[in-house]
Amino acid sequence: MCDEMLAGLARWLRAAGYDARLAARSQKDADIVACACREGRTVLTLDRGFAGKVAAPHVLRLDSHDLDEQSRQLRATLGIDWLRAPFTRCMMDNTPLKELGETRLDRLPVTARRLPGPFRECPTCGRAYWPGSHAKRILHRLETWASEG
Numbered sequence: 345m346c347d348e349m350l351a352g353l354a355r356w357l358r359a360a361g362y363d364a365r366l367a368a369r370s371q372k373d374a375d376i377v378a379c380a381c382r383e384g385r386t387v388l389t390l391d392r393g394f395a396g397k398v399a400a401p402h403v404l405r406l407d408s409h410d411l412d413e414q415s416r417q418l419r420a421t422l423g424i425d426w427l428r429a430p431f432t433r434c435m436m437d438n439t440p441l442k443e444l445g446e447t448r449l450d451r452l453p454v455t456a457r458r459l460p461g462p463f464r465e466c467p468t469c470g471r472a473y474w475p476g477s478h479a480k481r482i483l484h485r486l487e488t489w490a491s492e493g
């Protein structure tokens with residue numbers, strides 16, 4: 345459960361296959377913690393005052409605004425595996441992706457259809473995912489994070 349300042353990190357956690365929720369901008373700390381407890385989530389926050397305001401056993405305060413530093417801290421403290429299941433969740437809304445059936449390949453750009461796959465789509469927002477250059481860049485960064493430290 346990422347606080348609203350960690351939208352970028354939430355997208356990367358989803359890219360790695362983690363179920364990462366993003367707190368709503370208006371959501372109060374106590375609400376965030378209650379929701380996290382209910383759903384068995386760890387709260388990730390940059391807010392130094394966060395844990396002080398409420399009794400929260402599963403709150404991890406991140407030390408840095410830098411994404412590379414955050415990835416290291418998550419690996420060290422929570423054992424995050426950045427190559428857990430890449431591209432199995434929608435990076436935008438966290439929905440588990442579904443295989444894009446043969447009949448739906450027309451949703452992809454022409455150049456993407458020639459790739460070996462896998463082709464997936466998000467049942468919530470309709471976004472399609474394919475192993476093109478954008479995905480390769482993301483995967484490369486995940487691999488870098490997974491191999492550090």
Ligand SMILES: [Zn+2]
Pocket residue numbers: 434435436437438439466467468469470471
């Ligand atoms: Zn989506």
